[in-house]
Amino acid sequence: MIYSPEDYLMLSGIQHFCFCKRQWGLIHIEQQWSDNLLTVEGDILHKNVHDIGFDEKRGDKIVVRGMAINSAELGVSGVCDVVEFMRSEDGVSIFGREGKYKVIPVEYKRGKPKENDADRLQLAAQAMCLEEMLCCKIEKGFLYYGEIRRREEIVFDDEIRQKTVSMIKEMHGYFERGYTPKTKRTKSCNACSLKDICLPGLQKNISAGKYIRERLDETE
Template structure:
């Protein structure tokens, strides 16, 4: 891995579940389920690089992002420019709910924009297609620090090429990689110990 940039999406995967991150970004495992199919369909509308002006606001779709400082690369679903200030908007398909993993992904996009454009990006939004509503996220010092720590941890995970042990909790229910991950084996081995 070395100096290769880390996909911003890997940070989201890692915060959600380090094993999921390793399965995707180390092992190259990807499985579709209802949630990933919905996500892919939802992103098709914003994954075409183009710009436009809507109600006096410049809007860029599929904007390439990078941060040399953090070693990140990715693409923003949408970046609105309000008076020249960038405002990233990440599209999500599920119901409107707070997920730290999504906030880390959005904040990583903001840190890339700050480095690329030399301006402060204090907040952005998560847009939930199910409700057609946004939830604004402020990029606090704590969230920014978490993004930086996560980038370091993801790089270490990718360089080690080791698969973290499975967990068996509520996250597994919605994960498309549940069959490849086999979290039930972790539950069985714990039961055997008792």
Template sequence: MSYSDDELLMISGIQHYHYCKRQWYLIHAEQQWSENLYTTKGNILHEKVDDPFVVETRKNMFVSRSLPLVSYNLGFYGVSDVVEFILSDNGCYIKSKNNKYEVTPVEYKAGKPKSDDCDKVQLCLQALCLEEMLDVNIEQGYLYYGKTRHREKVNFNRELRESVAELSNKMHSIIKDEITVFPEYGQKCDRCSLKNLCIPKIKTTYSSVNRYIKSKLIDKEGIDA
């Protein structure tokens, strides 16, 4: 299957979707957003990294920042933080450098490594975009965490690739079929910048805002009586 330009979703959305479907839905379907301490830290870190005019060249490699990415097979587009190109006979041919390079994506995160795979699926999706664009196989990438100042190696194995494909299908189905994603309250809701927009506790109990308001009016009338 191949997606059109109008059907492309943002690469960053797969991280949101894996972490919380409701968060992804509010940001990418309803275009709602709100800042908090965690998102501000992330923005500051990316401002230091994302400079499309900076290309670092070292002995046997060069580094490209803010490289545009797209996959029409999976239906995603976005921008990478960093892509490292390391000189290798088994890599892809880069015309401007007149040589072959191994390709390694690097994603920067402000916090620390997470217990789930939400960051890993985002990085893997970036790799799949690069594979499609450059006709190359990418076996690994790195997640750099600002809190630990450490790079975590991520292997793009079959399981992770299949997970990305599955998430991609679900995300596109929600958009195509115009499905509303309702919240499911959990501990992570308290750290979410969209908590006040989502109101997870209320909407978990009441299926709609109208029903919630009506219930409160009934309660008030009963008290006044």
């Protein structure tokens, strides 16, 4: 299936979806948002990465920061923190540059590696966008973790690619129906930026947006 740009979902939503499908629905379908410490720290780290500069050459490597990416096949769009272009005979031509380059996405994260697949799936989706845009094959990428100051190599094998495609399909399914998934309360709720909005609505089995509107009506 080929998606139109107006139907693209945000790549950053993969983080929310892996953390809690309901949180993703509240943010991306119902447009609810609430900052907490974790999300603010994450935003600052990304802002620093994107502010450093756009394009930098280091020997055989070109580093591009804040590159806008999308995929019509996946129906997603977003921004790559860093894309490294490594000079290589097996690579692809890059507009305005001599030679051929291998393409390597690098995503910056606060904290340390997570137990869930969120970071790996987000990076794999970025790689698949870059493959579609640059007509190339990307074998691996890196996740850089601010807390441990280390890069982790991620290989884009068939398993991670299939998982990424089926998760994004599921997201599109919810989005098209305008349905925010219901879920049970878990220990993740304590660290959730939307718990004050979500939990009362969850208990009453109505949408968070409807719950807030009802509370506002009561105070008028």
